[in-house]
Amino acid sequence: MATKKSLKIEGMHCAGCANSVEKHLSEVKGVQKASVNLATEKAFVEFSNGDVTDEALIQAIQKAGYDVKEEQEAVQDSTSGVDSDDEKFKNARKNMWWSWGVTIPIILWMLPEMIWGWTLGGETVYHGTMILLSGVVIFYPGWETLRGAWKSTRGGSPNMDVLIAMGTLASLATGVVALLHTFGLAPPFHSFAGIAGMIMAFHLTGRYVEAKAKGRASEAIKKLLTLEAKEATIIRNGKEEKIPVSELEAGHVMVVRPGDKIPTDGEVVEGESRVDESLATGESMPVRKEKGDEVIGATINKNGTLKVKATKVGRETFLNQVIRMVEEAQSSKVPIQEFADKITAIFVPAIIGLAVVTWAAWMLFPDFFGQIALWASGFTPWVNPEMGAVPLAFFAAIAVLVIACPCALGLATPTALMVGTGMGAENGILIRQGKAVELLREIDHIVLDKTGTITKGHPSVTDLVASEESSYEEVLRLASAVEKGSEHPIGEAIVRHADEKEQEIPQASGFEAVTGQGVCAQIKGEEVLVGRPSLLKSHDIDVGKEKIGEARKLEEEAKTAVFIAARKKCIGIIAVADPIKEDSMEAISALKSIGMRPVMITGDNERTARAVAQQVGIDEVIAGVMPDQKTDEIKHLQEQGKKVAMVGDGINDAPALTQADIGIAIGTGTDVAIESGDIVLVRGDLTSVVQAVKLSNATFKKIKQNLFWAFFYNVVMIPLAVMGMMHPLLAEAAMAFSSVNVVYNSRRLQNADLST
Structure with missing residues (x-):
């Protein structure tokens, strides 16, 4: 493991x-x-x-x-992550203000020289001041950048900091040469020392805006991190006592008053109330809770005191599972990202090489590039062909170093995933695998398990037919006695119906479940069977054409008919219906409208399945399928070239969910630890499936937009820098803007319409 x-x-x-x-x-x-x-x-x-x-x-x-x-x-301290991000943001803001506090005097000092050719204080003072002020910017607020450049180079994997460090230090070095020239110790050279400080200031401004934007992009997960209650009121030795949530243990009985947050996941043991579960399910209407119901930690009790027994604490709570799922999804790779990763892996070394080649090309072919500079000077005021070949070569090489931007490529996918998965968590849609965002748009067939997905999964008895030799009471009594040992929803419905009728249920022994056919047991030494005609036939019991006809009529009404046999004869039929969820018809219509073909899969017989499918608008039905055969049906569709998504409960349907191209598991309440689904839906309704599809499509669209603009920026800007037409300051500003643009574009995903 x-x-x-x-x-x-x-x-x-x-x-x-x-x-x-x-x-x-x-x-x-x-x-x-x-x-x-x-x-x-x-x-x-x-x-x-x-x-x-x-x-x-x-x-x-x-x-x-x-x-x-x-x-x-796992999340152990819900405030540590938030505090850390706040600290980084404050540090980035401090560095930005420090850099501009020193850079603005540089700009003011440079303006007279740039506009009127007048050097304030003389050349020696001017060059010395530019070196001093830029050096302060580079080596104080910019020290983290230089440190990062050195550490990454020493580790054998130079990063973006290396490009900025090389660009600023090379620019600063030209100022040193110009200063030495005033003492007759070096040849004449154009100084870019002032530009060095400006480059670092723009870089640190980009870092600040990026940190701010990234913080906002992760608002959803931060909101989850800070939702936990800080204290819990428990009953100890018959008295109420307040303790920190970190000291809660499973089994503690908590008192939750109106307006309080429920401290941790648990089960109501006393009281009635309504609970706001919007943080978990996205559902705005409070949910009624009474004895025996599950409640979720961090949800809000609205109007009634509850006593809740803690069932999950710490890492096992719903909230921590959600945060863990979201973080894992954000770390996973989307297939489209692989190409960008290959480029970014070699990006910085390639740019360093290109800067060297640019410098060499300008030095080897000064006439050719000089003509370009002369032409560009007509419409770009920062290009000065009179600087000379060597300064122009440095000018172009520095621009190449600081304009190249692997940051935008690296942020394109994770920022969009961060916003998308955060939005999903707020709406009860947990995207566990990043690949689902890309693959879901390719799905053309969506296979829906009937029970618990299209229907409520809580069937109830609708009809009971007894033979002439038996009575209504006998059929229900014997059937409920056998089914009492069963965990199947149909069996539970029969037992529940017997309880409601206050029917005495005798003791059964020798219970046996026959997969896909039914159950049997011994009652007072007599064998009783409850199940399909095939079960009775395997025990040499004739069902009879009349009863087969009655069952057929019931099945045409979307009811499941089970046969009861005793004394080696069929003594009756019990019909059970699983109500269709209120939103199923609307959701299936919405799935069709976005290009998906819904397919219903069920273990029920063909007639019952067709009746349900007709009610909700599904044309394709796969019926009579055993649980272990669902995987084969998914494979069969895939062999036909279909891209298949499977929607099921994540337990019985786990193999099929895993086999499908995308597995969508429906969980309820605190049951979110479902490993077989690429997407987990906390709410048990089909409209969540539509929302998941729309969210995935919107997220992938943002990823494509981000990658396009990141590539477009580099493809357009780098050649301009090589040709000497891009000022290093504008280059650095454009580089910072490209990263910020990607992050803010991802944030716009929050405006996506997920309505069905």
């Missing part, structure tokens, strides 16, 4: 950083899978039990040039 571990990474700033950490973690012996999310700054590692130590993982991350701030296998 694989173990999963989450690690918080410090110091990642671009896609190259994430790729480097991922590569080093994957090389650790025993690690089966490593995935790093730049947007959340977390690494998720999967490995075999006992094969990998924490120290090995931390050393691998440090080898890549980064630090591990904290380890989070």
Whole structure:
């Protein structure tokens, strides 16, 4: 069995950083899978039990040039993640203001020289001041960038910080050469020292805006992190006592008054109320709760005091399971991201190489590039062909270094996934696998399990037919006695009906369930059978044409008929109907409208299945299928070239959910730990399926838009920089804007219409 571990990474700033950490973690012996999310700054590692130590993982991350701030296998401190993000945001804001506080005097000092050619204080003072002020910006607020550049280079995987460090330090160096020239110690050279400080200021501004945007993009998950109650009132030794939620144990009985948050998952043992479960299901209407009902931690009790027995605490609660699922989804890879990852893996070394080639090309072919500079100077005021070949070469090379942006490529997918999965969690849609976002748009057939998906899954007895030799009471008495040992919904409906009729239920022995056919048991030494005609036939009991005809009529009314046999004869029929969910017809119509063909699959007979399908508008039905045969039916559709999504309860349907291209598991209440679904729906209704499809489509659309703009930016801007037509300041501003644009575009996903 694989173990999963989450690690918080410090110091990642671009896609190259994430790729480097991922590569080093994957090389650790025993690690089966490593995935790093730049947007959340977390690494998720999967490995075999006992094969990998924490120290090995931390050393691998440090080898890549980064630090591990904290380890989070599960949410243990709901405020730590939020506090950490706030600290980063405040630090980014402080660095930005520091950089501009020093850079603005640089700009004011440079303006007279740029406009009128007048050097304030003389060339020596001017160049010395530019070096001093830019040096303050680069080595104080920009120190983290330089430190990150050094660590990533030492780790063998240079990142975005390296490009910024090279660009700013190279620009600063030109100022040193110009200063030395005033003392006769170096040849004349155009100084870009002032530009060095501006580049770093723009870079740190981009970091600040990016941190702010990323914080807003993860608002949904942060909201979940801060929802937990801080205290719980429990009954101890007959008295009420307040304790921290962290001290709660399973079995504690909590007192929850109107307006209070329910401290943890539990079961109502006393009282009646309505509970606002919108954080879990997205449903705005409060849900009625009474004795025996499950409640979810962090939901709000509205109007009545409840006594709740804690059933799950800590990592096992609904809220922590949701957060864990969302974080794992955010760390997973979408197939379309693979191409972007391949590019970002070689991006920084390639850009460094291109900058060197650019410099060399300008030096080797000064006339050719000089003509381009002369032409460009006619409409771009920052291009000055009179600077000379060497300064122009530096100008172009610096622009190449600071304009290239792997950040946008690295943020394109995870930021959209972050917003999409957060929105899903708020609406009771848990996207467990990132691949579902891309693959769901390719689905053309959606297979729906009937019981519990299209129908409510709580059948009730509608008809009872007794033979001439038997009575209504005898048929119900014998059937309920046999079914009392069954966990099948039909059996439970029969027993519940007997209880409602206050029918005495005799003791049965030798209970046996025959898969897909029914059940049998001994009552006072006599064998009683309850099930399909095939079960009776296997025991040499003749059902009779008349009873087959009666059953057929019932099945045409969307009822399931079971036969009861005793004394080696069929003594009656009980019809059970599972009510159709109120939203099933609307949801199936919506699925059709977005291009999906719904298919109903059920173990029920053909007539009953067809009757239900007709009511909800499904044309294709697969009936009479045993639980273990559902997988084969999914395979059969796939062999025909269909892309199949399966919707089921995640327990009986687990193999079929796994076989389908996309498995959509329907959970209810606190039952969200369903491993077989790529998507888990907390609400038990079909409209959630439509919302999941719409959310996946909207998220993937944003991913494609982000990748397009990230690629488009680099494809257009880098050639302009190579040709010397892009000022390093504009280049750095454009680079920062491209990353911010990707994050804000992802945030616009929050406006997506998920209505059915």
